[in-house]
Amino acid sequence: MSTSVTDRAESPQDQRNQKIVVRDLEKAFGDNLVLKGITTDVHEGEVVCVIGPSGSGKSTFLRCLNRLEDVTAGSVSVSGYDLTDPKVDINAVRQHIGMVFQHFNLFPHMTVAENIMLAPTEVKKLSKSEAKEAALRLLDRVGLKDKADARPASLSGGQKQRVAIARALAMNPDIMLFDEATSALDPEMVGEVLQVIRDLAESGMTLVLVTHEMGFAREVCDRVMFMSDGSIIEDGDPEQIFENPQQPRLQDFLSKVL
């Protein structure tokens, strides 16, 4: 089922396809309970930003969505796969959900195109020529077609991050997770990466982004979640979160970052 841009953000209880369903999610590291019962849904085509202070559990939450972390209690399902089912095919799940990190982790000994072709040829068993064609299309999409044969070391940080996004898109995911994708970049490179993310948002892809870019969150996201101390303590449309925050902890956070 597809969702048009115009009917997004309307009734939250409607029948749209839920891409991510999280119920009472808890995550502990030893006796440190880091996620304290998170319940939320993300619909197909929705663009959700997660904001909150350092250490509040934002990265851990994202990592539970593609099972980079095992959950301690509660349930997470993504694109119809129950991640808490020990029998779930985690490789199949990860084909539906791409992730981009603060640090790009490109393979330095491979060209840009080879980095992007790796998972499609290894996991999806595409032929080299099919994978190359797809890689060139994706590089065009992120504005880097002329860098196909370059090595990552010759690229700027912003270019590397755009390659990392293209690499995640190469598996044709229906959900993309971004964990502070612009935090490690020099300020002049932030805009080019945000523009690529904005294009993905406009294409109707389901996105969950942890970000410190409050202007971006306000403009591009359908919904903003504020996390504090392992819980989502406020969740609403950007206008409500930024113009009319209810919780003192959110008011305090915004007074520091805006």
Ligand code: ADP
């Ligand atoms: P945020 O992304 O909001 O800064 P994190 O999810 O990274 O927060 O971290 C939340 C808490 O979980 C922190 O107290 C952090 O030290 C702890 N934590 C995160 N990952 C691990 C880990 N692999 N082992 C132990 N503790 C962790």
Ligand code: MG
């Ligand atoms: Mg983090």
